[in-house]
Amino acid sequence: MRWTTLGYHHDWDTKVYSENMKNKFPQDLADLTKFFATTLGFENYSAEAAIVNYYPIGTTLAGHTDHSEANLDAPLFSFSFGQKAIFLLGGQSKDEKPSAMFLKSGDVVVMSKSSRLCYHAVPRVMSCELEPYNNFNSNEPEEKKCKIVNDCDDENFWTPFRHYLKDSRININIRQVLNKGQLEL
Ligand SMILES: O=C(O)CCC(=O)C(=O)O
Numbered sequence: 467m468r469w470t471t472l473g474y475h476h477d478w479d480t481k482v483y484s485e486n487m488k489n490k491f492p493q494d495l496a497d498l499t500k501f502f503a504t505t506l507g508f509e510n511y512s513a514e515a516a517i518v519n520y521y522p523i524g525t526t527l528a529g530h531t532d533h534s535e536a537n538l539d540a541p542l543f544s545f546s547f548g549q550k551a552i553f554l555l556g557g558q559s560k561d562e563k564p565s566a567m568f569l570k571s572g573d574v575v576v577m578s579k580s581s582r583l584c585y586h587a588v589p590r591v592m593s594c595e596l597e598p599y600n601n602f603n604s605n606e607p608e609e610k611k612c613k614i615v616n617d618c619d620d621e622n623f624w625t626p627f628r629h630y631l632k633d634s635r636i637n638i639n640i641r642q643v644l645n646k647g648q649l650e651l
């Protein structure tokens with residue numbers, strides 16, 4: 467499994483965010499996440515760090531908690547695309563037996579309040595039966611479709627992504643790092 471980072475870079479070795487290791491967080495992803503946060507009643511949410519996880523079928527992510535953010539009250543948002551996974555969600559200690567759920571393309575996991583600091587893991591990525599990520603039949607009129615949707619309608623543009631997703635899952639894991647009013651680490 468591989469990953470890239472956006473915004474504040476999460477260093478999996480030290481688990482420390484730093485002001486010296488960050489780039490601009492993509493505005494469209496920040497807006498999308500804020501939409502989810504506001505809809506769920508989390509005002510003032512600001513997406514500041516993301517890990518984009520790339521899982522070829524057969525790869526796994528070991529059990530862990532995400533506790534490096536200065537702000538542990540803001541929820542963690544997790545968007546899944548491509549092939550499906552088994553996601554294990556446990557408790558705040560390893561003594562608690564985890565619950566298993568499937569995460570499919572388009573599913574969003576929100577870890578907030580008591581689940582924010584719970585152990586979780588991805589023990590299995592496997593083939594899905596349906597491929598919702600290949601379906602661009604939107605009812606939006608042509609002029610209202612955003613650029614990325616129009617780009618994906620173009621077979622030449624989409625083909626490499628379709629090939630990649632056929633055997634892989636992508637998860638985008640988004641966090642707010644700073645507390646309200648905090649300007650830097
Ligand atoms: O792939 C997932 O669903 C979870 C990823 C995750 O837990 C993380 O990036 O911290």
Ligand SMILES: [Fe+2]
Binds near residue numbers: 530531532586639
């Ligand atoms: Fe995590």
